[in-house]
Amino acid sequence: MASPLDIEREEGLTLQPKFDASGLLTCVATDAATSEVLMVAHMNEDALRKTIESGEAWYFSRSRGALWRKGETSGQTQRVVELRMDCDQDAVWIRVEQVGAACHTGRKSCFYRKVENGDGGPRLVLVGADRLFDPKAVYKK
C-alpha cells in the first residue's frame, strides 16, 4: 500500500529525490538529437543540484568516490536539454547534447554491444562500436 508520502512523491510537483542507501540516484542520459541511450550513471545530491543549476551533466563516480563533471578530463561534455524525474523520484532521465563520445572507451554510447541468441547460448555482437577518440591518448593511461 502506498503511503501518503509515496503518493505525494509520485503525483506532486515538488522535487523530492529519493536517494538510495548510498545517497545516489540512477541517471540515464540519452542523445537529444538521436534519442540513443548514451550511458547510465549515478548522481548524488550535489551532482543533481549542480546539473540543474549549471545545465551541464555532473555525476558521482562510485569507483572513485568523487563528484565528477562529465567531460572534465576528456572534454566530452554533456549539455542538458531536459531533465526528467521518474514516478518515485529515484531515477533521472537527461536528454543531452553530447560533445564527441559519452563512453570512456571512446565510443559515442556505452551500449555498443547487443545480445544475440546462438547455438552455444547468448553472445555479444558489436553495433555502433566505432571509436570517436583514443582513450589512451585522452586519459593518458
Add this chain to the structure above:
Amino acid sequence: MASPLDIEREEGLTLQPKFDASGLLTCVATDAATSEVLMVAHMNEDALRKTIESGEAWYFSRSRGALWRKGETSGQTQRVVELRMDCDQDAVWIRVEQVGAACHTGRKSCFYRKVENGDGGPRLVLVGADRLFDPKAVYKK
C-alpha cells in the same frame, strides 16, 4: 588502471554481466517506436536469463524481493526488440514494444515530470502525464 578482466568485459564478446552487491543490474527500457525512456528497473541473473530466452521483459522487484514478469498483473507487457549491454556490463538497455503503459501510475512512461528552474528553486512540471489505465482498477488496491 583497468585489469585484464575489466578489459575483456569491455572489449570482448562474451556475456559477463557484472551484478552489484545485491545481485542486480540496472535496466533502462525505451519504446522501440518512439525512443522515449519508459522506465528504469533492475534485473537479477534469473530476470536477465528469462528476458533473453523469452523475449519478454522480466525484472527483479527490490521492494517485493521477487522476480516479476512485466505486465503479469497489469497486462502491460514488454516485448523485447533488442537488448544491449553497456561497457562494463552492469547496465542493460532494452528496446521494447510496450503494450499500453509502462508506469504503475497508468502513464505510458515513468518520466512524466520534468524539472524546471524557477524563482523559488527547481519545480516539477507535468509532461506526457495522461493516464492510459486506472491503477486502482488494474492493481485492485
